[in-house]
Amino acid sequence: MGRSPCCEGNGLKKGPWSSEEDKKLLDFIQQHGHGSWISLPKRAGLxxxxxxxxxxxxxxxxxxxxxxxxxxxxxxxxxxxxxxLGNKWSAIATRLPGRTDNEIKNYWNTHLKKKLIRMGFDPVTHRRRTDVFSSSLSQLIALANLSKLIDSRPLDESALALQSDALQLANSLQYLQGLLQPPASATASNNNLFSQTSCITEATQGYTAYDPIKEDPDLNSLLSSTARLFSEGIASFSQPLQDNNFIAHHHLVPNYLTNTPPQVPFSFQTSLNNHVDRTAATQCLSMVNGIDHCLDSTDSALWGDYDDLDLLLPPSLTEASAVTDRGDARSGGSSGGSPSSSTSPWSDIFFGDLAGH
DNA sequence: AACGAGGCCAACCGCCAGGGC
DNA sequence: TGCCCTGGCGGTTGGCCTCGT
Structure with missing residues (x-):
C-alpha cells in the first residue's frame, strides 16, 4: 500500500507541536471526539x-x-x-495504563535494553549470553592453571577420575566447537580450540597433583556431570546454534522452527524438558558458579547468584500464565503480593540491580 | 565559558491489516 | 476479487538537553 495519503499533502506543518496547536487539538477532540483522523485537521483548523x-x-x-x-x-x-511478546509495544502498553507504546518503546531502547546488555543478558531472548565455549572454558583453563601453582600431591582415585572426566569434557567441547563453526573458519577455530583443549588436558594433569575437588565436592560431581551433559547434546543451549550456516550444513530442523515459543529461539528449553538433562544442566551451571567463586572472576556478576535454573529461562517459560493472567500485576505491591515480584528470580536479578541505581 | 559526545524522547516514516466499496 | 482508505504499529530520526573535558 505504501505511504498513507494523508501525509502527502504539501505545506502541512511538521515537527514539534506548539501550545496553540495543542490547545486546538485538545479542544476539538473534547468537543467532538476525534472521529476520522484524516478529516480532523481541517475540521479543527490545524x-x-x-x-x-x-x-x-x-x-x-x-x-x-x-x-x-x-x-x-x-x-x-x-x-x-x-x-x-517481544517488540509488541502496543500490546505491552495495554498492560500499563497511562503509558503509551511510544513511551514504553523509548524507555526500553534507552534504559532497559542497555541494562540487560550490561548485565550480560540478550535483550532479544532475555537469556544470559551463555557462550559456554568462550566463557566457562576459559574459566576452566584459568582454574586449571591456578592448580599448577599449588604444591603437588600424590595421585589418588578421585584425581584420576577427575582427569578422565575433564579429558572427556575437553574432547566433547572440541567436537561441538567443530560442529558449530562454519566450514570456512572451522580450521582456524579448531586450531584455537585445540590449543584451549590442550590447555585443559595439560591443566587437568595438574589436578592430579592437587585436588581442589576434595575441598569442594560440588566441583567434583559437576565436572563429571558436565562431561555427561555435553555428550548428551545439551550443547544446544549455545547461542551459535542459531547460525543458519550451522543448520544448513548439518541439515537440522531445530525445535524453534517447529513447536517452541518464538521467544525461545534455540532449544535449551527442549533439553530442560528432560529431568535428567535439567539436573545435569543445573550442575553444569553450578560448576560455572563454583569456578567463579574459586577465581573471584571479574565477570562473576555476569553469572550472578542464581539459585535455580529457571533464572536462565525467560519468564515466558516459567511465568507465562502469570503474565497472561496479570490482570493487574501491580495490585499486589512490591512487598509481596505481585506474582512477578514474589515468584520470579529473573525479576529479583534485574530489579536487584535496578535498586542499586 | 566553550565545545563535543552521548542520552533522551517527541515526532516522523514506511509498512501492514482490516474494512468498505 | 481487487482496489482504496484509514488506523495502527514498529523502527528510525533529529533536535534538545546534560554532562564531561
Whole structure:
C-alpha cells in the first residue's frame, strides 16, 4: 500500500507541536471526539496531517497519560511482557495504563535494553549470553592453571577420575566447537580450540597433583556431570546454534522452527524438558558458579547468584500464565503480593540491580 | 565559558491489516 | 476479487538537553 495519503499533502506543518496547536487539538477532540483522523485537521483548523494529530493525541494530549519516570513495578511488567511478546509495544502498553507504546518503546531502547546488555543478558531472548565455549572454558583453563601453582600431591582415585572426566569434557567441547563453526573458519577455530583443549588436558594433569575437588565436592560431581551433559547434546543451549550456516550444513530442523515459543529461539528449553538433562544442566551451571567463586572472576556478576535454573529461562517459560493472567500485576505491591515480584528470580536479578541505581 | 559526545524522547516514516466499496 | 482508505504499529530520526573535558 505504501505511504498513507494523508501525509502527502504539501505545506502541512511538521515537527514539534506548539501550545496553540495543542490547545486546538485538545479542544476539538473534547468537543467532538476525534472521529476520522484524516478529516480532523481541517475540521479543527490545524495545518497538520491526520496521522500527526493522532500521534500527538495518543502520545501526549490524552488526559489519561501518566507522566514521570517508570516505577520499578512498571519496569518489571515491561520486562516480563517483552520476554513474552517481544517488540509488541502496543500490546505491552495495554498492560500499563497511562503509558503509551511510544513511551514504553523509548524507555526500553534507552534504559532497559542497555541494562540487560550490561548485565550480560540478550535483550532479544532475555537469556544470559551463555557462550559456554568462550566463557566457562576459559574459566576452566584459568582454574586449571591456578592448580599448577599449588604444591603437588600424590595421585589418588578421585584425581584420576577427575582427569578422565575433564579429558572427556575437553574432547566433547572440541567436537561441538567443530560442529558449530562454519566450514570456512572451522580450521582456524579448531586450531584455537585445540590449543584451549590442550590447555585443559595439560591443566587437568595438574589436578592430579592437587585436588581442589576434595575441598569442594560440588566441583567434583559437576565436572563429571558436565562431561555427561555435553555428550548428551545439551550443547544446544549455545547461542551459535542459531547460525543458519550451522543448520544448513548439518541439515537440522531445530525445535524453534517447529513447536517452541518464538521467544525461545534455540532449544535449551527442549533439553530442560528432560529431568535428567535439567539436573545435569543445573550442575553444569553450578560448576560455572563454583569456578567463579574459586577465581573471584571479574565477570562473576555476569553469572550472578542464581539459585535455580529457571533464572536462565525467560519468564515466558516459567511465568507465562502469570503474565497472561496479570490482570493487574501491580495490585499486589512490591512487598509481596505481585506474582512477578514474589515468584520470579529473573525479576529479583534485574530489579536487584535496578535498586542499586 | 566553550565545545563535543552521548542520552533522551517527541515526532516522523514506511509498512501492514482490516474494512468498505 | 481487487482496489482504496484509514488506523495502527514498529523502527528510525533529529533536535534538545546534560554532562564531561
Amino acid at each position: 495545518n497538520r496531517c491526520g496521522k500527526s494529530c493522532r500521534l500527538r493525541w495518543i502520545n501526549y494530549l490524552r488526559p489519561d497519560i501518566k507522566r514521570g519516570s517508570f516505577s520499578p513495578e512498571e519496569e518489571q511488567t515491561i520486562l516480563h511482557l517483552h520476554s513474552v
